[in-house]
Amino acid sequence: MIDHILKQLHRFAEAVAATLLAVIFAAFIIQIVLRYVFNWPVGWTTELSLAAWLWLVLWGAAFVLKDDEEIRIEILVDRMGPNGRRVLAGLGALCVIVFFGMSLKPAYEYVAFMKVEKSSYMGIRMDFTYSIYIVFVVAVLLRALRTLVRAIRGTLPAPRAPDAATTSAI
Structure with missing residues (x-):
């Protein structure tokens, strides 16, 4: 039941990210x-693209990206045992x-x-535009807390084996 709800929430998060990408496009x-066709330069399209890009990146990092899809440098981790x-x-x-909590x-x-600032062309309050950062920080904190609990309990997922696309010949 919980897995089904989490999968539906993940699909919703992916749909939001896809919608934001469509808005940018x-x-x-x-x-x-x-x-270039009507010789009528407008600024609202750039403003909309930038706001949607900001939301896309932080929304995606908070809710779409899975733990094993994050980019990590695991030079030390790969040489360690399970403990x-x-x-x-x-x-x-x-x-x-600690650091995200402090921020x-x-x-x-x-x-x-x-909230006292508005965007130049569309008049959107800037607190709404930047509010996604707070959502992102809370999501990062919750994911880190989950990782900490898993590390303490010893229930971390097994490391992925490198596939042919990610390994390089030396």
């Missing part, structure tokens, strides 16, 4: 047509929790302060 095409991996995963998660209050205060 549509705004880009509209900008080209208006500028060493647990220790490094726990330390890494603890660092993320949460100032980031929230900055986003809240931005």
